[in-house]
Amino acid sequence: MSETLLERCAFLAASAAGNPTHYVVEQALTQAELDWRFLSFEVDDAHLEKALEGLDVLGFRGVLVAPEFRTAAVEYLEVLTPRAAAAGSVDCLVREQGKLVGDNTFGAALADALGGTDKVAEKSVMVIGCGSIARAIAAGACDAGATAVHLADSDEGQLAELVEQLTEATSQNISPVSINDNTVRTPAGVSIVVFAPDGDDQESRPVIDTSAAEQKLTVVDTRLRGSRTGLLKFANQQGATIIDGVQLFASETALALERWTGMAFDRAPLQELAEEFLGL
Structure with a gap:
């Protein structure tokens, strides 16, 4: 990726409405003072393979995968981490050696x-x-x-x-x-x-x-x-x-952010952001 371009990450879902992922990750990147771009894409399941290929070709640094796509995405990725292979699903993709590698941080x-x-x-x-x-x-x-x-x-x-x-x-x-x-x-x-x-x-x-x-x-x-x-x-x-699910979400998101950035992320602020989004 050219040094003149910002790092880009994405969230891939059938529907992003009501999901706190975009809000939490965008806020977390801002709080970490990372001038990265985080985008959410709504994709029909019939176009999942093309969407993943496009994000790879466009050089995205990382991708979060919504639950509805996590099992299906496995067959479209060339490389999986051992824990993703054991889980039979991916929720986090990270660019390594020029390729998006499928990982599972939820487990x-x-x-x-x-x-x-x-x-x-x-x-x-x-x-x-x-x-x-x-x-x-x-x-x-x-x-x-x-x-x-x-x-x-x-x-x-x-x-x-x-x-x-x-x-x-x-x-x-x-x-x-x-x-x-x-x-x-x-x-x-x-x-x-x-x-x-x-x-x-x-x-x-x-x-x-x-x-x-x-x-x-x-x-x-x-x-x-x-x-x-x-x-x-x-x-x-x-x-x-x-x-509860919010605590798991905060941990899952922090683990993905750490995979992408190499930085440590405090779970408590991520949980607070998710609770704010969900109206807790």
């Missing part, structure tokens, strides 16, 4: 939001969900050194397929947990429970029986919402440590 955001990999290492984690978000979180937990990762879903066929994919990708033993009569029971010793639904499953949540879980329980809701969810209200009643 790593779990440990980041909790305060570091040592907060996940040697822990037992249960992830409720069977889509791309659940896979990214489970892969991130494995990468952070979790001793056991359990996946729970009511679709036993899809659950078995995802368990097989993750076991192969991470070389760890992933355990399936059934959901019966809309109730899921945490296996003994679980200390982190993550609710990670995709798409149409956003509104439905099973009853979570935590009687066998560790006393010091952490409950994570990956949904980016403008108000506290019923799950987090339940977690608060249980005296659990709570991580």
